[in-house]
Amino acid sequence: MPSGRKPAAPDTNARDRLIEATAKLMRDEGYAAATSRRVAAEAGVKQALVYYYFPTMDDLFVEVLRSGADASLERMRAALTADDPLQTLWDMNSDSRLTGLNTEFMALANHRKIIRTELRAYAERVRDIETAAVTVAMRARGLDTEKYPPVAISMLIAQTARSLCNEDAVGVTLGHAELRSLIAARLAEFS
Amino acid sequence: MPSGRKPAAPDTNARDRLIEATAKLMRDEGYAAATSRRVAAEAGVKQALVYYYFPTMDDLFVEVLRSGADASLERMRAALTADDPLQTLWDMNSDSRLTGLNTEFMALANHRKIIRTELRAYAERVRDIETAAVTVAMRARGLDTEKYPPVAISMLIAQTARSLCNEDAVGVTLGHAELRSLIAARLAEFS
DNA sequence: GTCTATAGTATGATAGAC
DNA sequence: GTCTATCATACTATAGAC
Incomplete structure (x- = not known):
């Protein structure tokens, strides 16, 4: 295989570095800090290169969302077939790196149509996976999935974890x- | 009383209009849209006047937070002594005008110290009031406040309502x- | 208290050299 | 693919007239 290398090193190609730099800036200082100049500096390239890879800054934001979403969905799929899906669901939604980015994207989505559309699609795919895992877990333990719809239980767990994380972030x-x-x-009742 | 008028009219003094205009812009287009020029235009005054009332834009943001917080706390104190405090708690945290602004302030607070400090103080005062109301409601119904700490119940209700609202906002x-x-x-079990 | 005018800086985006 | 240089625009904030 000619191009089979996948270095986990901090620097791959410029495009990936730009995406990662944008995510970092959004997490650390908010989406307003992710300007073309600052993103370029963080990635170690010049400002104009941003527009070579991404037509507009919104396109960059969408790409940050997509690559993060793909990675997250992958992790979730793997994790939710594990021993303790509900605990895993809780733990994954307690990751402050993810919840921090999520807050920024929620705020961005409130006034940028493209990002709103993308975020909605992602959120619904996540919910589908989480609900499937909760369904399996509940049935295996003989719990009443009529009285307690798995989708509601998974939302309750995920949203509570994220809310606690968001509050932690502001102290x-x-x-x-x-x-x-x-x-x-x-x-513990589920385990 | 010389200055006892409280007109509910859309225009009072310039300072109040600026605060209201900022809140509106933050809700509709996000905090990044609340610039001194746009805020001034929305309030019907010239840009320089913003700096007469508020030394910096951050001071304006803090004032928006404070006035909104005061109004909210007032409403909450009144509402939570009503017939059905838990339903009221749910309803108040389902107001999309408030949850939208809250999302913006959470995002802002993630990278502006002054706003983080202010938001934290407000959040804890709100939690105290809500917890007091839930405590009264639970005791009146003979519920176990040891096994189900009122502060946890109030958080669960408030955060679930807000999460649903936030998601609604992005579709x-x-x-x-x-x-x-x-x-x-x-x-319903509480009523 | 409200205005005009402006300084100084940062931004998104493009043209074109290499 | 990456760069230098630049345009047009927007921003925060200040000085000073009225």
């Missing part, structure tokens, strides 16, 4: 211990 | 009906 921790142990007790 | 509705009716059934 709000009041009540977190209580909610965490309540969830932990509930999740 | 995601998958699973909402199921989660809503699950919550409705739970809330």
